[in-house]
Amino acid sequence: DGCYNPPAAPASVIMLGDSGVGKTSLLIRFRDGRYVPSYFLSTVGIDFRNKVVVVDGTRVKLQIWDTAGQERFRSVTHAYYRDAHALLLLYDVTNKTTYDNIRAWLGEIREYAQEDVVIVLIGNKADCSGSERQVKREDGERLGREHNVPFMETSAKTGLNVELSFTAVARQLKSRG
Numbered sequence: 001d002g003c004y005n006p007p008a009a010p011a012s013v014i015m016l017g018d019s020g021v022g023k024t025s026l027l028i029r030f031r032d033g034r035y036v037p038s039y040f041l042s043t044v045g046i047d048f049r050n051k052v053v054v055v056d057g058t059r060v061k062l063q064i065w066d067t068a069g070q071e072r073f074r075s076v077t078h079a080y081y082r083d084a085h086a087l088l089l090l091y092d093v094t095n096k097t098t099y100d101n102i103r104a105w106l107g108e109i110r111e112y113a114q115e116d117v118v119i120v121l122i123g124n125k126a127d128c129s130g131s132e133r134q135v136k137r138e139d140g141e142r143l144g145r146e147h148n149v150p151f152m153e154t155s156a157k158t159g160l161n162v163e164l165s166f167t168a169v170a171r172q173l174k175s176r177g
């Protein structure tokens with residue numbers, strides 16, 4: 001419309017979930033479109049600024065923060081939660097414990113994050129099948145429904161639903177203004 005619109009501040013997004021679920025891998029896949037060997041990942045957390053996702057023709061700017069070494073409960077600082085606009089909450093479909101811990105993560109989120117924080121629940125490592133898999137997709141879907149948060153399975157390894165999960169975050173951020 002020819003009018004000047006000041007650039008919007010990016011929305012702050014935090015990757016959450018137990019150690020080893022694939023937070024860093026998923027973020028690198030989203031940023032670079034590649035899968036990194038695990039020796040590189042061990043304890044590093046990465047963050048980057050201003051990845052733009054386009055939702056229905058609107059640009060949504062995301063600033064995404066990884067967490068590393070803060071994966072034990074009560075160790076992600078309260079300020080960290082308070083400033084977040086969206087949370088990608090991951091478990092690992094090959095590790096039932098990480099799925100069981102989602103309830104505790106959600107409890108902590110309800111306690112410390114903004115009331116209207118956007119949450120997307122992710123079951124990562126969906127490329128693993130057969131006896132490796134400990135959590136069925138239906139279990140993830142049910143947990144998402146129970147807590148009224150969108151759910152999807154992803155694979156940082158194959159790229160399955162990686163763009164989609166960040167787009168889901170952006171879409172909800174947009175709809176909440």
Ligand code: GDP
Pocket residue numbers: 017018019020021022023024025026036037038041042124125126127128154155156157158
């Ligand atoms: P983080 O601790 O949550 O950041 O998890 P990492 O990104 O460090 O990943 C932990 C381990 O899981 C590494 O060995 C990764 O290579 C592996 N991993 C991460 N994502 C996937 C995935 O989608 N599929 C498979 N098969 N392995 C994955």
Ligand code: MG
Pocket residue numbers: 023024025041042043044045066067068
């Ligand atoms: Mg990590």
